[in-house]
Amino acid sequence: MSGLVGTTALILAPGVPLALGVLWGFPRLRRHIGPIAPWAAIPALLLALFGIPGETVELSWLLFGGYLGLTDTTRVFLFFTALIWFAAGIHGRGHLAEGDHCERFCVFWLFTLAGNIGLIVALDVALFYTSFALMTFAAYGLIVHDQNEIAQRAGRVYLVLAVLGEALILMGLLLAARATAAPLLPMLAELPQAIAGAPERDLIIASLWLGFGVKAGLPLLHFSLPLAYGAAPVPVAAALAGAMIKAGLLGWLVTLPLGFVGLQHWGTIIILTGLFAAFAAALIGVNQKQPRVVLAYSSISQMGLISVGIGAWMVAPELGPLLAVAITVFALHHSLAKAALFLGTEVVRHRTRRPALWLWVGLGIPALALAGLMPSGLVAKASLKYGLLANAPVPEAWSYLPLLLGLAAIGTTALMARHLWLLRLEAGRDEAQPTAWHGWALITAATVLGILLLPLWGIEVPWMAAAGGLIDALWPVAAGLVLAAFAWRWLRPLPIPPADALMLLTPLPGLALRAGQALGVTGPAVRRGLRHLEAKALDRYRRADHRLGRFTEQLWRRDASLLFALLLAVVALIGIRIA
Amino acid sequence: MSSALVFAWSGVLLFGLGLFGFIAHRHLLRRLLAFNIMGSGSFLVLIGLAQDGRGVDHVPHAMVITGIVVAVASTALALVVFRRWYRASGRTDLPEDT
């Protein structure tokens, strides 16, 4: 793309949805915006396909000065993000153009989309953070769209965690920006190096890791995922699980000091957390009773695997190039597959005219991909293993990683099996919508074929390693299926609520309110006490004052002359004494 | 003690007596009389001290004459007010609070 076109495309990608969202403010235009809302992601998609990395746009008037551009990594992210939004948009046309509160839904949709794309194309911190916040808060409107109890609870949890995340990110970014050359206009690209050299490095890494972790479903910050995915409308859930969860990952990738300095302890912590997430999420997920919640736990589990890659990158900076590819590929693979699975949950509910076989094949494809058997899954997992085991001085313990990844794949397989099993129970419940399957078909196709586009962005796909890993990939799937069959026959799911440990933490947000109330209660209590005292004192004072006032006035008045004489005498005496 | 000092001390004595009367009495007419005694006392002081070895001095004379005029005027005013007060309230002394 030539310069001008490229520049325009960079602005249009986030600008079109934003502009549509603003235009929505005019009531007369509202009717027309709903039908075109799904297409708002198209400029971004085109940009991802044809944009050139390195091209930048400066918007000096924006915030502290804004920069837009693409890098090698963000192109891939932009691609799958835009594609998922597009597919979900087509799928969700019903929500966007008609139905209850479709207008409100539409505007939140557009703003969330604008934010999501904006954060990918942003090059400077301010714009990145702005877009991130826009996406986060607009998505709330999408999550609570159905307005039932569950959606409201999900929204509440999401919002509390999101605010917490935003605050942590802001803290991390501020501290990191301080370490850059220009703290008032920091570029994203400068952050990793600056953080690596900052005195508050650990604090920065912690706050950024946890802050973005809210989006990326870190254990104990993940509660909003199962709740929101379960409660939001399906297209929203697809966008959340496919696109927005990767915003957290992108946050990690662009800010954490990856590849500059080996951070042994942080890498280890991240790897261990990732592994914990991968297994714990699988264990909890298989006990869930709702397909979308199962998928949510699968997402947490998969993000745990990606975390392993990031942690490894931190420990061994020299693995950077390989791991970068692996993480990007993994992200692409997981997003598309997960989005396809989510859209599928709704497609399967409708009585479609398609033969059931095709439907189930279509539903199976992303499931298999996640389990690691489709090309994309194979490539993703293989590149991760390849990255981890490349020739580099890595800790001894890493030799167990492939095994652990394999075990995690068993979990994934079990989750997928559980998901499909649950789907079967839901199939064919609702009346068909004639176009409901278009988006799903598009994204399923992308799941299969998306991997082929990687060379377009200059990413070397390790096909050979992938082929070699086929055998490695088979045994976990087989084991997972056996386990699933066993479980289906003999085990009943444990009663674990969708947001597992949240119950234990629920009192926490209330504490702040209590503190405010306590201050407020002490205030009035103290004030009441004071007022009581004051009233008493005032009463006494009034009486005393009355008497005293009368007394003194009478005294002065009756005996003014006596007083005068006394003063006269005193003064005369003093005068004589002084003399 | 020179005659001048005798005059002066008698004046002071009169002033003191007048002051005592002024304080001791409630009846307004008595207080007015006491005031006039005080006035006479101070005139006596003025005349007496002024004679202290400097021959005849006209200034105190002028002052005393003026003072007497003022005292007469004051007494007259006081009597007017007293009469009206007596008529309005029937009392010869001042109430202790209003």
Place this chain on the structure above:
Amino acid sequence: MTWNALILFGVLATSLVASAVIFLLAESRHTTRSVFNLAAAVLKLLLVGWIVWGVYQNIDYEFRFTIIEGVDFILRADALGMMFVGLSSLLWLFTTIYAIGYLEKAPNRSRFFGFFSLCVASTVGIALAGNLFTFLLFYELLTLSTYPLVVHRGTRESLRAGQVYLYYTLGGGALLLFGVVALHVLVGDTEFVPGGVLSGLDPSLHPLLIGIFLMMIIGLGVKAALFPLHAWLPMAMVAPAPVSALLHAVAVVKAGAFGIARLVYDVYGIEFAFSLGLLGPLAVAASITIIYGSLRALAQDDLKKRLAFSTVSQVSYIILGISLFGPVGTLGGLVHLLHQGLMKITLFFCAGNYAETLGVHKISELDGAGQRMPATSVAFTLGAFGMIGIPPMAGFISKWYLGIGALEAGMNWVLGVLILSSLLNAAYFLPILYRIWFRRRERLWCEGKVLGRFETSGWLLLPTLATAAFALIAGVLAGMPFSPLYWADLIVSREYLP
């Protein structure tokens, strides 16, 4: 007397004359009064624009005459002052429009608008004051002219609030007076000079200077609602909405914060204040106020009360910025002076709109207000997001600069305060937004009157939307020339490099 001095005096005179004329107009002549009031506000805005341009080009505007020997009455336009003048005169226009709509058919309008203009005149005087004496003069005038507005409704509650207001402000004013006289004894007429005038004093006087600083901070802190001197502010919310909006979100509290800025930058000089060790305690006081105000706001159900506690908290951001030693922190504090004004006045306008149109005063009654009054609710949302510090609202710009400033000043703990306060802000604003947008109202709105063809009267809606738009633009277009950020940057470059 040059033209420049006359123009400067004109800025003050527009509202003074307006006030006098309004007092003299009969109560029933509403149209004349409104037209005159608006004309004065527009004229003032034009004059301010003129001077802003002049100050930008480094033209000196000064108006001075001698009151008593060694004490001058000085009006002077500098960048810092013009920022406050610009804010007050812009918001005066909007609030006047709002108040005309709000008080339609209410009694005592003559008195209200008269004192209202007088308040603005005092605010402008505070901003333009060229020495401590002139500052004090207008500072006390502000106290006096606000009292009738606080007790405007004449209810027992508002009289009580007025009394509390007086206790605090008169006491504070007296302390301030002592401080000013003491400084006057030490250095003569205390003109505001970038870099301060006290640094040359003998070191043996430094304990005294610290004492004076403390006294004056208490005096100014009363108006800036610094904890524990804030109690009058939430009580004063019984006043009509335009009063709460302009006076308790902008004029009065900002007068205190602005005074602290003057004291630190132009009397003590920030470097001298830093070397005396005064800035650290000030930052701690501001931080405590920020957290305390937020916590208290969390527990309020009355919308205006919640906003009032939010003001308590937010104004201390300005003081926090002032107490951060370094240009960036200063920038953050100063820019927040403008930003907070724009955002908070929007919120108060919205609260007034809800109260006036729907009769709703409590947060728990706001369910579904977004459906009934979308424009007002959008404005409220923008204001609330700005308060939380969510980009791209103006509040984010302030918070970013404050954060970086705190780090540059080596006070990393301040960052924690900022983050905690953001969380608390979110905790008390987001539930309101949730109720407005995502809850449904079960009953019908009890609307007493139909207020025009919009969702509410146009007089009420227009200023609300305008200020909300300004708050948004101030954030989004912060990089443009003559944006608040740009102007604050100009001030800092002049204060720090004199």
Place this chain on the structure above:
Amino acid sequence: MIGLWSVPLLFALPLALGILSLLVTPAWRPRLIFVGLPLLAVASFDVLARLVVEGPRIYELGGWQAPLGINLVVDGLAVGMILMTTLVASLCALYARVYLRDYPPSSSFFWPLLWLLWAGMNGIWLAEDIFNLYVGLEVMGLAAVGMVALRATPQALAAAMRYLLAALLGSLAYLLGVALLYATYGTLSMAGLHEAAAPNVTTHVALALIILGLLLKTALFPLHAWLPPAHGGALTPVSALLSALVIKASFYILMRIWLVLGPEVTPIFTAQVLGVLGAGAVFYGGWMAWRQHHLKQLVAYSTVAQIGYLFLFFPLVTGTGPEAARLAWDGTLMMLVAHALAKAALFLSAGNLILAVGSTQISHLVGISRFRPMSLFSFGLAGVSLMGLPPSGGFTGKWLLLHSAILSGQWWWLIVLFLGGLLSAAYIFKVFRMSFREGPQIDRSVTPPLTLDVTALILASAAILIGLTAHLPLFWLRLGSAFGAG
């Protein structure tokens, strides 16, 4: 040579008008002000012009030498007081002309008494010897007593009687002091005393007598008991005149004599005692004012409190540096003038409010702010000056006194000024609070004639303006005084 006549005219004209107004019918009495006021105003401004052009000087009445002749001093202080008197008394006269229409014809004795009072005051301002001061004091005092008695109610008569007794006692003590001084130094002229005065027993006893006599006439706490009933109970213009001007005359004499005797004679101890009494007045007066239920009683007690500020002059001017002393002089005179203007305005506007609601009770003022904003506005402006809030004469005076107290290291007076200001705010806002309370929605108040409101407003505005333009008046007031050089 018109100017030469303007000085004697200042007390001869009122005297003549006083006699003339006794001779004409009651209906004609008020009309004399249209002759008297312009002439007196011209004379006052002529004196000011001559002072500014020619500087301070001694004027020998009729060309006779002292001691038998009468010398008049025309310096800044005297001229300042004359102008203040002219302004306040003229406006009070204009007010009274309208106000007294509703009263019985006997109240027209107000006019001769006014002229007599005016003559007495101008005599005091101009007198150069301490005996003429006595004469002036007596003339003024008797006229004032007559004015208090004008209302002819029992309360008014009692107040007048009380006032008269106090005034007589005070004059006699003063006279005795004068006698002792003359006996010691053989001179009555201030210039002579200034040269001759030496610290000895007689002088101290004389000083004590003079001080006590004048304290009683100035109504300084605790000798103030006669003041509230007299000032609070009199007719409104009378209250204004008495509170604004009459008590200032005795303070003026004390101030003059204190400065004339000089720092060798005037003991620091006495100065501090006077200051302490002043502080007592500020607190006691403020407290009592706050607990009053009648509007004019409140204002009267406010006078008791405000007198206290003036007495801070003595500790601040005695034994302190020249700069502190000059500031104390400036501050006290500013306070004095501002109080004269503000208190007159306060009494007049209080009178208007009482006329409007038909009651002297403060609690009956509920809701009056809606219907009588103008009267309340004057009350407020005057109140601003009394509270010492800027921009007002009271504030400028307080500023100067604070400055002087800090400079002389007498920080304890700061507390007096601090608490005094808050106390006065308490009693002024007590009235406002009532007036802002929403009461009946129908206007039942009577509209006072416009003149009444306008005169009060002019005085109140003057109290504010004098604070903003204090530079020039203070400069003039210093002409011919010990602080003139500064």
